[in-house]
Amino acid sequence: IKHPLHNVWALWYFKNDKRNDWSANQKVIATFSTVEDFWAVYNYIQSASKIAPGCDYSLFKEGIQPMWEDENNRDGGRWLINLDKRKRATELDKFWLETLLCLIGEAFDELSDEICGAVVNIRPKGDKLGLWTRDASKKDAIIRIGKMLKIRLNISAEVTLEYQVHKDNSLKTGSVARCSYTV
């Protein structure tokens, strides 16, 4: 038998097609609920470092869309990791796989209910990795999740991660979003 995961997950792909509106470009590639099916999907798709600039992968719990507006995300935010563009070839895929394994492996223990999903943005100006949590007001849980993420991704203590509230990020003018917490 296959090894069941604690949650059912959906892998989304955002294709950067300016002819459609943003939400229409978000498509589910596959859903899975076992370890074996995760690997079948992961090994089948292009690695994150190979998809076109402007595109994203997202892995979210089934029933949660990778959008601020989803009721599960509306009051939440994201831990954001900005990746140096020189690191795409070496670090990006490792970071993204480790993040995926944190999600499906419920690495955040009793805080896993706060986790909604994760997004990797492939961008010319530098790739981004975001871990989305449900409730931006749960400071202690968010800080603990951020610290666990840094450890799992082996991010050095000198690197500061920022947590951005989606409400601020969706309304931001220009490129700087307010950051609420850091670890």
Ligand SMILES: CN(C)c1nc(=O)c2c([nH]1)N([C@@H]1O[C@H](COP(=O)(O)OP(=O)(O)O)[C@@H](O)[C@H]1O)CN2C
């Ligand atoms: C329902 N809806 C429209 C909507 N709902 C959303 O949830 C949502 C958007 N729109 N996003 C749009 O993409 C632009 C780039 O953000 P980016 O994160 O790709 O980052 P870059 O600026 O391309 O680096 C954002 O400025 C925003 O326009 C982003 N986003 C998450």
